[in-house]
Amino acid sequence: MTESLIFFALAAFILLGAVRVVASRDLVHAVLWLAVVLVLTAVMFLMLGAPFLAGVQLLLYTGGVITLMLFGVMLTRRHHEIGVEVDSSRRLPGALGALALFGAMACAIFRTDLPAWPSSAPVSALEIGRAFLTDHLIAFEVLSILLLAAMIGAIVLGRQSDFGDEPETVYRKGGRP
Amino acid sequence: MTPLMHGFVWGLVIATVLVTIAVLSIWFERKFSARMQSRLGPTLVGPAGILQLVADALKMMQKEDLIPEKADSILFRLAPPFTVLFTLSVAAVIPFSENVLAADLDIGVLFMLAVGGLVVFPVWIAGWSSNNKYALLGAMRAVAQGIAYEIPLVLSAMVPVVLAQSMRFSDIISVQAETHWFVIWPLGPGLIAFVIFFICSLAEANRIPFDIPEAESELVAGVTTEYAGMRFGLLQMAEYLHTLIASAVAAAIFFGGWDGPFAPGLHWMVLKTLALFFTIFWIRWSLVRFRSDQLMALCWKYLLPLSLLLVMVAALFVHYCGVGA
Numbered sequence: 056m057t058e059s060l061i062f063f064a065l066a067a068f069i070l071l072g073a074v075r076v077v078a079s080r081d082l083v084h085a086v087l088w089l090a091v092v093l094v095l096t097a098v099m100f101l102m103l104g105a106p107f108l109a110g111v112q113l114l115l116y117t118g119g120v121i122t123l124m125l126f127g128v129m130l131t132r133r134h135h136e137i138g139v140e141v142d143s144s145r146r147l148p149g150a151l152g153a154l155a156l157f158g159a160m161a162c163a164i165f166r167t168d169l170p171a172w173p174s175s176a177p178v179s180a181l182e183i184g185r186a187f188l189t190d191h192l193i194a195f196e197v198l199s200i201l202l203l204a205a206m207i208g209a210i211v212l213g214r215q216s217d218f219g220d221e222p223e224t225v226y227r228k229g230g231r232p
Numbered sequence: 233m234t235p236l237m238h239g240f241v242w243g244l245v246i247a248t249v250l251v252t253i254a255v256l257s258i259w260f261e262r263k264f265s266a267r268m269q270s271r272l273g274p275t276l277v278g279p280a281g282i283l284q285l286v287a288d289a290l291k292m293m294q295k296e297d298l299i300p301e302k303a304d305s306i307l308f309r310l311a312p313p314f315t316v317l318f319t320l321s322v323a324a325v326i327p328f329s330e331n332v333l334a335a336d337l338d339i340g341v342l343f344m345l346a347v348g349g350l351v352v353f354p355v356w357i358a359g360w361s362s363n364n365k366y367a368l369l370g371a372m373r374a375v376a377q378g379i380a381y382e383i384p385l386v387l388s389a390m391v392p393v394v395l396a397q398s399m400r401f402s403d404i405i406s407v408q409a410e411t412h413w414f415v416i417w418p419l420g421p422g423l424i425a426f427v428i429f430f431i432c433s434l435a436e437a438n439r440i441p442f443d444i445p446e447a448e449s450e451l452v453a454g455v456t457t458e459y460a461g462m463r464f465g466l467l468q469m470a471e472y473l474h475t476l477i478a479s480a481v482a483a484a485i486f487f488g489g490w491d492g493p494f495a496p497g498l499h500w501m502v503l504k505t506l507a508l509f510f511t512i513f514w515i516r517w518s519l520v521r522f523r524s525d526q527l528m529a530l531c532w533k534y535l536l537p538l539s540l541l542l543v544m545v546a547a548l549f550v551h552y553c554g555v556g557a
Contacts, residue, residue, distance in 0.1 A: 087307075087357070106337065106338060107339055107342065111342070113347065113350065114342065114345055117349070118349055122379060179338050180338055180339055180342070180399055
């Protein structure tokens with residue numbers, strides 16, 4: 056009883072936060088709401104008996120958010136005296152896309168045969184580590200390579216000017232190469 | 233007593249003691265720095281100036297509660313308490329003796345790193361919401377430094393985890409009690425990992441020589457520029473708490489925690505923590521501030537590869553020599 060009460064309260068807060076992420080006009084506020092959503096999701100993982108996942112969620116995703124915020128502030132234009140505003144005029148396509156994604160995911164979730172509620176004790180970090188390096192080793196390594204490829208891709212995209220005709224790099228003008 | 237009650241009561245006790253030590257350390261630091269520079273420090277208020285803290289606190293509370301007109305007032309108010317909250321949360325998983333601990337989590341070290349990493353949020357918010365260019369520059373520097381040093385911090389904290397084969401603080405300490413402290417054995421990885429961990433903790437707490445986010449000669453007071461009164465006091469307090477808790481963590485995972493002869497465990501843990509805490513003051517008043525680029529070069533070019541190497545060496549050591557539970 057208490058557990059489901061906490062669950063619904065938590066879920067409500069997560070949804071509220073998620074709505075605020077897209078509805079906030081101030082970029083920094085939006086990103087902060089995203090951080091709130093991610094932290095609450097970590098709490099959700101904790102409730103579902105996955106403390107390791109909760110810790111990793113905090114360490115990686117919220118850590119990623121702060122970077123996102125920095126880039127958001129550095130790379131976007133300032134419209135007002137304070138803050139960076141975000142808004143989009145294409146609301147209908149956005150809503151349709153969101154609905155389509157929601158439909159697809161809901162469909163997939165309802166069709167999968169999931170265990171009702173985790174009845175077992177929390178999964179220890181040791182078990183997860185073992186599983187990664189034995190049963191799921193290939194998937195784990197493939198994911199690592201995928202991440203590495205994404206990272207290299209980002210670097211290549213970011214430094215495109217180095218490969219093009221015009222070497223118009225910002226920091227090469229200033230000082231040392 | 234249920235685990236929840238136990239955690240609540242001990243958490244409250246530990247938090248109170250830590251905050252008290254952090255406040256007292258401000259007096260100690262003044263006296264200590266004065267000795268190092270042939271000055272006297274506080275002498276007038278109470279014996280040896282010990283009541284100076286009370287005087288400072290009273291002064292801070294009396295100050296006008298200033299919020300800049302163009303600041304983001306909600307975030308501006310939220311930032312200081314959250315800085316203290318996230319910093320103190322880390323103390324929940326640190327065992328001060330076999331019994332004095334709030335929560336002995338299975339993911340102890342991960343929790344410590346994850347929640348400790350959140351501290352950069354309120355610091356950034358404090359700087360951004362002030363709507364002041366010096367505060368924003370300070371916040372940018374704090375975040376850049378925080379993200380960069382987080383990586384070697386995590387990797388160097390992994391060395392004791394690998395050696396003890398557990399992320400639970402009490403397991404790490406019992407392995408050290410059974411064998412040796414990780415800082416002296418296995419010779420090499422443990423010691424170097426401790427040095428890296430210590431350097432990164434200093435950088436995360438923005439202490440000299442890594443205090444470029446609040447470099448007062450360039451940025452007025454960095455992130456705290458617009459803060460006055462008790463809000464400033466909270467931000468300042470969080471910094472002291474951060475170094476104190478980092479010392480406790482280092483004492484637990486590298487110096488054997490409560491392990492030691494003759495005296496009860498709690499005494500040893502407190503002694504080790506305070507010794508490391510003292511070292512931080514010592515470093516602070518001995519060195520000068522790094523430049524921004526030197527700071528980044530130190531992290532990315534030296535600490536990061538070295539800490540990666542250390543994790544591998546530790547893993548090889550465990551594989552071939554076998555330690556831990």
